[in-house]
Amino acid sequence: MQLKSIIAALPLWGTQLMVAIFFIAGFVNTYMEMWARAFREPQRSAHNRLLHRVLLLVTSIGIGGLLNGMGYFSNQSAMLYHNMGIFILVLALLDEDTNLLEYLLRCVALVVVWLLYFINDFTNLSFVISLTVLVVTLINIRIFRTQIGPHFPQRLIVAVIIAADFWLNLPTHTGGMKTSPEVALGAIIMFFVMKLSTGRQQRRFFANLATAHQANFDELTNTKNFTAYQKDIFTFFGSTRIRQQPLSMAVVALLIILKSLTTNLVIWPAIRS
Numbered sequence: 001m002q003l004k005s006i007i008a009a010l011p012l013w014g015t016q017l018m019v020a021i022f023f024i025a026g027f028v029n030t031y032m033e034m035w036a037r038a039f040r041e042p043q044r045s046a047h048n049r050l051l052h053r054v055l056l057l058v059t060s061i062g063i064g065g066l067l068n069g070m071g072y073f074s075n076q077s078a079m080l081y082h083n084m085g086i087f088i089l090v091l092a093l094l095d096e097d098t099n100l101l102e103y104l105l106r107c108v109a110l111v112v113v114w115l116l117y118f119i120n121d122f123t124n125l126s127f128v129i130s131l132t133v134l135v136v137t138l139i140n141i142r143i144f145r146t147q148i149g150p151h152f153p154q155r156l157i158v159a160v161i162i163a164a165d166f167w168l169n170l171p172t173h174t175g176g177m178k179t180s181p182e183v184a185l186g187a188i189i190m191f192f193v194m195k196l197s198t199g200r201q202q203r204r205f206f207a208n209l210a211t212a213h214q215a216n217f218d219e220l221t222n223t224k225n226f227t228a229y230q231k232d233i234f235t236f237f238g239s240t241r242i243r244q245q246p247l248s249m250a251v252v253a254l255l256i257i258l259k260s261l262t263t264n265l266v267i268w269p270a271i272r273s
Helices: 002-039 046-071 075-093 100-117 125-143 152-168 181-216 226-243 249-265
Strands: none
Touching (some): 002 075, 075 181, 100 125
16 A cells, blocks of 8 residues: 555656756756856956855845745645755855855754754654754864865765755654655655756856866966956956046056956866866
């Protein structure tokens, strides 16, 4: 009877998996675009980069929290919403470029969401185990962020550990759904496939960033090449014409030198595997 119920649930699970993959692909693409503007485009002003860092924080916590909230009211799709919400909150944790404050805010958001699922079960051993594993994992992510962040296999392992810790320790009735070992297993597999599906997408994104860097910078000196300087000159003249400000060649030369120095202060990471 149990096998029949599992087989009957497979079409719904497969449909939810496809929905999750397409949604996560779109979110990851948007997230990485904002991430690049915040951390990998030194030509942007400090104010603009800070704005995108705030957007990264608000977007990940806001959408992750919203999806988890939707799970409470979606009945058969509860597992899908909860899984996508946790996925987004975990994705934001695995960014090694965030400072300590940004990381702590993301950790607090995940822990708060975590506690809501155990709100009536704080005395249970499963809750203690779940929270302990989560806290230890979060500490290790921060300590080893430079080893975990650039490598997709490590990010995949860490993400699945958090997902398994979450789903295997949930109370029987929580989040608007009834959990069981079958539901937990299906959710963990879905989480794994979602994360796996983003691997190629992220590698291609960072490869494009590296290609753009190579097209504009000299490999030996890591300074801008002639084409990049031409773009800067046209930008300087265009902006001063719009603002109707004076601009001399000495100022252009100084701006180019300062631009080059500022760019080289930004650490360009190795291509993520």
